[in-house]
Amino acid sequence: SQTIHQWPATLVQPVGSPLSLECTVEGTSNPNLYWYRQAAGRGLQLLFYSVGIGQISSEVPQNLSASRPQDRQFILSSKKLLLSDSGFYLCAWGLADTQYFGPGTRLTVL
Amino acid sequence: QQQVKQSPQSLIVQKGGISIINCAYENTAFDYFPWYQQFPGKGPALLIAIRPDVSEKKEGRFTISFNKSAKQFSLHIMDSQPGDSATYFCAASKGNKLVFGAGTILRVKS
Numbered sequence: 001s002q003t004i005h006q007w008p009a010t011l012v013q014p015v016g017s018p019l020s021l022e023c024t025v026e027g028t029s030n031p032n033l034y035w036y037r038q039a040a041g042r043g044l045q046l047l048f049y050s051v052g053i054g055q056i057s058s059e060v061p062q063n064l065s066a067s068r069p070q071d072r073q074f075i076l077s078s079k080k081l082l083l084s085d086s087g088f089y090l091c092a093w094g095l096a097d098t099q100y101f102g103p104g105t106r107l108t109v110l
Numbered sequence: 111q112q113q114v115k116q117s118p119q120s121l122i123v124q125k126g127g128i129s130i131i132n133c134a135y136e137n138t139a140f141d142y143f144p145w146y147q148q149f150p151g152k153g154p155a156l157l158i159a160i161r162p163d164v165s166e167k168k169e170g171r172f173t174i175s176f177n178k179s180a181k182q183f184s185l186h187i188m189d190s191q192p193g194d195s196a197t198y199f200c201a202a203s204k205g206n207k208l209v210f211g212a213g214t215i216l217r218v219k220s
Binding site: 032042043044046049051090092094096097098099100101102103104106 | 141142144146151152153154155156159199203204205206207208210211212213
């Protein structure tokens with residue numbers, strides 16, 4: 001069966017510091033991978049998605065970037081965090097139209 | 111045309127009652143309509159999904175009703191239980207990207 005991991009689970013970072021969040025998927029090959037952000041009490045905002053290694057599509061202009069160095073690894077990064085980057089970051093994997101979410105990373109930027 | 115409108119924003123139901131959440135879409139190209147359940151601090155979990163070639167799908171206490179001509183679909187939770195208290199998101203897709211509704215916070219009172 002497929003499993004999706006995200007780490008860290010929680011993170012507190014100062015404004016201006018770098019960020020690296022990691023997502024890995026087990027039990028499937030060549031999945032579509034997604035990064036979402038969820039602000040407190042709000043809906044899901046798609047940030048990036050990838051259909052293959054090195055292929056990244058950005059949905060919204062922002063302070064973040066994504067990379068897919070391996071088939072089942074998806075990384076979300078920032079060079080300098082802003083206060084507005086705080087939120088709950090969710091990674092998801094999918095085949096065709098169905099998506100399955102990871103446990104999420106709670107990021108607080110102070 | 112890419113929006114999915116979800117209502118109500120919040121819902122309080124007595125234990126044993128029926129919870130009903132509604133969604134409407136504009137893009138007639140959408141061909142997959144999932145519902146997700148999210149508990150606080152957790153990633154959304156796929157609950158049930160439907161394709162437009164059927165008008166209803168039932169899994170246990172959860173039923174999706176789909177009205178293609180009205181471009182609406184709804185989630186019914188029968189015999190609602192306190193453990194069903196969560197945020198519910200509808201979504202729609204054509205291809206590998208989901209468009210999410212804003213979410214409904216359901217509270218089931220015991």
